[in-house]
Amino acid sequence: xxxxxxxxxxALAIVAMFSTTAFAENLVINGSTTVLPITQKVAEAYxxxxxxxxxxxxxxxxxxxxxxxxxxxxxxxxxxxFIRDSEVKQAVDKGSYPxxxxxxxDCIVPIVHPSNPVDDLSLDQLKxxxxxxxxxxxxVGGEDRPIVVFxxxxxxxxxxxxxxxxxxxxxxxxxxxxxxxxxxxxxxVASNRNGIAYVGIGYLTGTIKAVTVNGVEGTEExxxxxxFPVSRPLFIFTRGWPEGRTVHFINYMLNPEKGQKLVKEVGxxxxx
Amino acid sequence: MVISRQLKxxxxxxxxxxxxxxxxxILLAITIFLxxxxxxxxxxxxxxxxxxxxxxxPTAEPPDFGIFPLIIASVSVTLLSACISIxxxxxxxxxxxxxxGPRTRELAKPxxxxxxxxxxxVIGFFGMVVVAPILQNTFxxxxxxxxxxxxxxxxxxxxxxxxxxxxxAIYSVxxxxxxxxxxxxxxxxxxxxxxxxxxxxxxxxxxxxxGMSRAIGETMVVLMVAGGAAMMPSSIFxxxxxxxxxxxxxxxxxxFRGNHYYALFATGMVLFIFTLVFNLIADHMSHKYRQVxxxxx
Numbered sequence: 293x294x295x296x297x298x299x300x301x302x303a304l305a306i307v308a309m310f311s312t313t314a315f316a317e318n319l320v321i322n323g324s325t326t327v328l329p330i331t332q333k334v335a336e337a338y339x340x341x342x343x344x345x346x347x348x349x350x351x352x353x354x355x356x357x358x359x360x361x362x363x364x365x366x367x368x369x370x371x372x373x374f375i376r377d378s379e380v381k382q383a384v385d386k387g388s389y390p391x392x393x394x395x396x397x398d399c400i401v402p403i404v405h406p407s408n409p410v411d412d413l414s415l416d417q418l419k420x421x422x423x424x425x426x427x428x429x430x431x432v433g434g435e436d437r438p439i440v441v442f443x444x445x446x447x448x449x450x451x452x453x454x455x456x457x458x459x460x461x462x463x464x465x466x467x468x469x470x471x472x473x474x475x476x477x478x479x480x481v482a483s484n485r486n487g488i489a490y491v492g493i494g495y496l497t498g499t500i501k502a503v504t505v506n507g508v509e510g511t512e513e514x515x516x517x518x519x520f521p522v523s524r525p526l527f528i529f530t531r532g533w534p535e536g537r538t539v540h541f542i543n544y545m546l547n548p549e550k551g552q553k554l555v556k557e558v559g560x561x562x563x564x
Numbered sequence: 565m566v567i568s569r570q571l572k573x574x575x576x577x578x579x580x581x582x583x584x585x586x587x588x589x590i591l592l593a594i595t596i597f598l599x600x601x602x603x604x605x606x607x608x609x610x611x612x613x614x615x616x617x618x619x620x621x622p623t624a625e626p627p628d629f630g631i632f633p634l635i636i637a638s639v640s641v642t643l644l645s646a647c648i649s650i651x652x653x654x655x656x657x658x659x660x661x662x663x664x665g666p667r668t669r670e671l672a673k674p675x676x677x678x679x680x681x682x683x684x685x686v687i688g689f690f691g692m693v694v695v696a697p698i699l700q701n702t703f704x705x706x707x708x709x710x711x712x713x714x715x716x717x718x719x720x721x722x723x724x725x726x727x728x729x730x731x732x733a734i735y736s737v738x739x740x741x742x743x744x745x746x747x748x749x750x751x752x753x754x755x756x757x758x759x760x761x762x763x764x765x766x767x768x769x770x771x772x773x774x775g776m777s778r779a780i781g782e783t784m785v786v787l788m789v790a791g792g793a794a795m796m797p798s799s800i801f802x803x804x805x806x807x808x809x810x811x812x813x814x815x816x817x818x819x820f821r822g823n824h825y826y827a828l829f830a831t832g833m834v835l836f837i838f839t840l841v842f843n844l845i846a847d848h849m850s851h852k853y854r855q856v857x858x859x860x861x
Binding site: 355356359446447461463466467468469470471472480483484487 | 619621622623624692693696697700706707708709787788791792793794795805812813814816819820
């Protein structure tokens with residue numbers, strides 16, 4: 293009798309274990325810290341609408357997110373750049389096919405201190421500043437002050453876009469102050485009259501001044517129309533074509549009435 | 565009964581041996597891991613090019629893995645911070661142990677030690693938001709996030725270490741020595757300079773080296789206030805990129821087991837060797853200058 297009871301208890305415990313996993317669905321998202329605020333906001337709204345789903349998000353950088361897709365340790369990877377050829381090869385070698393979805397656009401805007409009279413810089417002027425050829429603001433129509441160049445770390449996704457669109461594969465000169473986050477970059481320029489930097493449109497605040505590039509202001513319209521030269525799409529990747537809860541979440545994220553509205557709220561450029 | 569007591573004794577011994585062994589084993593495991601992940605970079609660049617190359621462009625095509633500017637940055641920041649923290653730390657210790665009355669001592673010592681309890685990120689934030697603009701305006705320099713700022717912040721962090729260990733060393737100098745010195749007609753100042761400090765010098769040296777090894781390994785502060793430019797500094801107001809800051813900033817984005825990843829681990833190896841040398845020096849000093857007789861510490 294006792295033994296039978298014990299067996300029943302075990303059976304009950306096992307059933308209980310399975311049922312909890314079945315009811316509380318888990319979705320794991322990892323990757324770019326640039327895309328993180330978007331996913332975070334969308335996931336919050338999603339979990340409010342569908343309380344049975346539990347979404348855990350962590351930001352470890354685009355490279356780590358894509359690596360997690362390759363290794364199969366995440367459901368969705370966030371990335372601020374497209375997947376590299378070497379990464380596709382690694383994924384295929386491990387038997388997975390990463391599928392990209394564009395979720396929003398990011399627009400990288402050059403910024404200066406609010407007291408700086410310079411309003412517009414051409415792509416070539418920006419390139420000369422970042423490669424160390426231009427060292428004084430008066431060479432680009434400003435005051436006679438040295439230029440202090442802030443940049444993101446060379447392994448960040450934001451730097452990668454700047455490298456591709458502005459530097460065109462030339463190197464940032466060694467004297468540039470490489471900062472570990474966009475927040476640090478904004479803080480740096482806000483407290484330095486000689487500073488110049490670049491950040492995503494979502495980081496523009498009143499403490500710094502945005503500069504137009506080739507006469508084009510960085511806005512949603514100029515990003516979507518392709519006029520603004522320093523912009524990029526942001527991606528999420530799944531391991532193979534998404535199914536079940538993952539595809540449901542992605543549809544929610546891409547819905548113009550739901551997810552895309554939130555994209556705009558956190559300061560990025562929505563797709564529609 | 566006797567056997568059980570012996571067994572208990574034996575059990576205690578092996579238990580404590582295991583505990584002591586665990587930390588050695590952990591250190592060994594970390595070292596092996598560090599070297600295993602770092603060594604592969606030397607298939608790509610020679611040790612000389614890695615240590616003395618002056619360009620650090622880990623993600624460029626083709627990449628450059630020269631950490632000389634990073635080493636120079638770490639060494640210069642540590643030395644400059646030592647120049648600030650050693651006099652302040654040691655003199656505070658002398659004051660607390662020899663000159664201050666018991667009530668001042670009871671009050672001041674915990675306050676100095678409280679400085680050690682400040683999280684490094686708070687010190688970094690202070691340097692970034694408060695000190696950087698002040699430096700910029702006072703010295704009329706282009707950028708406030710620089711070598712000097714980082715050294716200043718690191719000095720704040722190592723003063724408590726230096727002060728509290730030296731203070732213990734000075735305080736534990738036997739009273740007989742002081743009394744003998746005073747009895748021979750030496751003044752208070754002469755006693756401190758000629759008798760007490762020489763007697764405590766091994767403890768003070770250990771304190772200084774431990775403070776410096778804390779400074780060279782500190783990450784958050786240099787990441788936030790050193791500026792992050794991987795160039796050779798030509799003045800103390802140039803931005804620099806010390807090794808720990810570089811590792812912390814780039815590790816998250818370095819592809820797993822790629823060349824950049826190996827290079828960062830190799831940088832970690834160099835840093836490890838630096839702190840190891842510091843600790844060996846501290847050990848050597850405490851043996852060499854050990855006083856014999858009553859003053860042995």
